[in-house]
Amino acid sequence: MGGDAVSDVYRLRNQPEVYGPVASDPTISRLFKVLSTVQPAKALAAINKAPAAGRARVWAQAGKDSPLHGVTVENSLVIDLDASLLNSHSEKESACPTWKKGFGFHPLCSFLDHGLLGTGEPLVALLGSGNAGPTP
Known part of the structure; x- marks a missing residue:
């Protein structure tokens, strides 16, 4: 929630x-x-x-x-992993200079793909420092 x-x-x-x-x-x-x-x-x-x-x-x-409805070996459940830079304008915990010359965080997020008609469901987010790269 x-x-x-x-x-x-x-x-x-x-x-x-x-x-x-x-x-x-x-x-x-x-x-x-x-x-x-x-x-x-x-x-x-x-x-x-x-x-x-x-x-x-x-x-x-x-x-x-349900995202699990109809899941089979042929129709697999897809988990999308995404890492994006998030800018922060203050020195919050773990915020630091990014590789794109900014300042902030680099979280790794996972989303459950609900297919073409769905928007996905957030599963887990790992907050990484701005210089963490795609795998904090």
Whole structure:
């Protein structure tokens, strides 16, 4: 859903027909605190699995509109990798001079191709420094 912090969970809460019941912000914060102090490695692994679980649930509900619908060996699922320079006008973390004489970032992004009629779905983005090249 594009969130980048626990406080962005409202995006899930606004679509209960898709994501089901979602815990309150204080409940989620307490859970993260307990997990990070008891078994941080297991907590991190569980947190990293959450986007895949959410995506699987949404795609299952999408039926024929799912990117997985009709995927076979002959009709493969395409993941598009793209790296583009992003200009930044201040010295933010990891921003640095680019090979095109600019200043900013060079992220590597992956998108799921939804075919000719789709726009793609962002999967993962790795923020790279401006001088990172196409593989940060």
